[in-house]
Amino acid sequence: MTSNANNNEKQPKEYDLVLGNQQQPQSGDLVLGGIAGVKKRLRSQSLNEKIAVIEQLEKYGVEGFDILIDIGKKEDDIQIKKLVFKEIIKYGDRGVNFVIEHLFHSSLWIQKAAIEILIDCPQEKAKLALRGNTNSVSLYIKRGTERLNKKDYQGAIDDFSEVLDYIFEYTDLYNRRAFCYQQLQQYQLAINDLSRIITIASNSNSLHGVYYNRGNCYLSLKEYKKAIAD
Structure with a gap:
């Protein structure tokens, strides 16, 4: 009986710390050791750790923020660079400004990484920075x-408009945007885009679908004479 009692006393209670516990921190936990612990882990050679x-x-x-910079x-x-861009824009203007600076980086890959992050950023500053940037055109279209x-x-209209705001003769995009307007029953806006195509490609022999x-x-607007003419 004495032996069993002694053994029971040696068992850890539910509120005791168990020595030697090597449980890894969960992904949502703060890094042990605060900022010093963060900096130590960032020196790791493991990409996943970083x-x-x-x-x-x-x-x-x-x-x-300072560490991200x-x-x-x-x-x-x-x-890593792209992840830094993604995380740093959460800090608002300062973070967005940092990413915008990389639109002019000597590395094309880093430029593209910055564009991919800014294109999803809701801030007007990000959109303004991308306007006129030739590398952003293909991403907006895609x-x-x-x-x-x-x-x-x-x-789709929002993305096509970002391109058409400064590339004025992109007939294929006008056609795609017109289709979107039609689906949303915004017929006058669709007419405007289709008319733009007819003006740009007035000498083309392949405008039958555009007129149709x-x-x-x-017809949807009950402008029957114009519908018959087209």
Whole structure:
């Protein structure tokens, strides 16, 4: 009986710390050791370790922002660079400004990484920075087409408009945007785009479909004479 009692006393209680517990911190936990622990883990050669730490830096406020800036300036790995851009725009204008600076980086890959982050950023500053940037055109067209295929017509219109605002004779995009307007029953806007195509490509022999679509829009607006003419 005495032996059993002694053994029971040696068992840890539910509120005791178990020595030697090597349980790894969960992804949502703060890094042990605070900022010093963060910096130590960032010196790791493991890419996954660095990624895990970078994803938690927002929890450290201004100190986390400063570390992101430092990583963004020194790190050459494109995956890390893009993750830094993604995390740093959460800090508002200062973060967005940092990413915008990289639109002019000597590396085309880093420029593209910055564009991919800014194109999803809701801030007007990000959109203004991308306007006129030739590297952003293909990404807007790609995303707009993906949205069109998913029947996200307003999203597609927004993306196509970003391109058409400074490339005025892109007839294929006018045609895609006109289709989106038709699906949203915004027939006059569709007519405007289709008319723009006719003006740009007035000497083309392949405008039958454009006239047909514009005629259908006029029909929907009960402008029968114009519909018949088209």
